[in-house]
Amino acid sequence: MNCATVIGKTYSEFKHPSLKGYDFKILQLVNAETGEPEGKPFFAIDPLGVALDEFVAFEESFQATWAFEDHGIPVDCAITAIIDSLDRGDEKK
Amino acid sequence: MTLGIIIRELTCSVKDPKLNPSKLFLVRALDPDLSLRDEQFVALETGLGLGKGDIVLVVLGSGARKAEGNTDLPVDCAVTARVEDINIDNKYNLLK
Numbered sequence: 001m002n003c004a005t006v007i008g009k010t011y012s013e014f015k016h017p018s019l020k021g022y023d024f025k026i027l028q029l030v031n032a033e034t035g036e037p038e039g040k041p042f043f044a045i046d047p048l049g050v051a052l053d054e055f056v057a058f059e060e061s062f063q064a065t066w067a068f069e070d071h072g073i074p075v076d077c078a079i080t081a082i083i084d085s086l087d088r089g090d091e092k093k
Numbered sequence: 094m095t096l097g098i099i100i101r102e103l104t105c106s107v108k109d110p111k112l113n114p115s116k117l118f119l120v121r122a123l124d125p126d127l128s129l130r131d132e133q134f135v136a137l138e139t140g141l142g143l144g145k146g147d148i149v150l151v152v153l154g155s156g157a158r159k160a161e162g163n164t165d166l167p168v169d170c171a172v173t174a175r176v177e178d179i180n181i182d183n184k185y186n187l188l189k
Contacts, residue, residue, distance in 0.1 A: 007181055007182070008125060008179060008180050008181035008182070009179075009180050010150075010176050010177075010178060010179050010180070011176070011177050011178035011179075011180070012150070012174045012175055012176045012177055012178075013175070013177055014141055014142070014143070014174065014175035014177075015141070015150075015173060015174030015175065016139070016141070016160060016173040016174065018159075019173060019174060024094065024150060024174070024176075026125050026179070026181060040124060041124070041125045042094065042095065043094040043095065043096060043125075043150055044094065045094070052183075061154050061155075061156070062154055062155040062156050064156060065156050065159055071159070072159045073156075073159055074152050074156055074157055074158075074159040074160040074171055074173045075094065075152060075156050075159075075173070076094055076152045076153050076154045076156040076157070077094050
């Protein structure tokens with residue numbers, strides 16, 4: 001699990017039948033200590049309906065399928081939580 | 094999940110029987126701004142009716158097995174969606 005910022009969204013009509021009703025967001029990994037972006041953006045399925053610029057936690061790899069009640073969903077990255085605040089000692093984001 | 098573009102359709106006369114109704118595609122990875130990355134994958138496509146030139150999302154790892162339901166498919170890369178539009182910083186990038 002890791003934290004990232006939502007930097008974009010996608011529109012996709014043709015998709016696997018089990019993915020109907022969900023959309024894909026573009027995430028940018030963020031260093032929780034410094035708030036700096038890290039690495040290249042990537043895609044994640046969004047079962048929560050998060051907004052742009054929101055700070056989220058996501059799950060990667062096979063465990064991402066467990067974010068759904070029916071585990072038979074072909075995903076490898078899913079947004080699992082919206083981070084409201086992050087305690088970094090003296091300051092809060 | 095990774096964005097990619099289908100660059101080749103693979104024809105395999107001999108393959109695992111479990112893969113049989115599905116197609117295999119060669120997919121080149123893309124960045125969200127649609128520039129090409131160096132990686133490429135052979136990805137399974139399960140009856141979505143996609144073809145060469147389509148911009149797709151590719152699932153890597155064991156989650157790709159779920160593309161055919163809960164079967165034990167020998168697959169670690171699957172095409173799961175065709176992307177029609179990407180929106181970064183409120184700039185729309187219509188693909189089709």
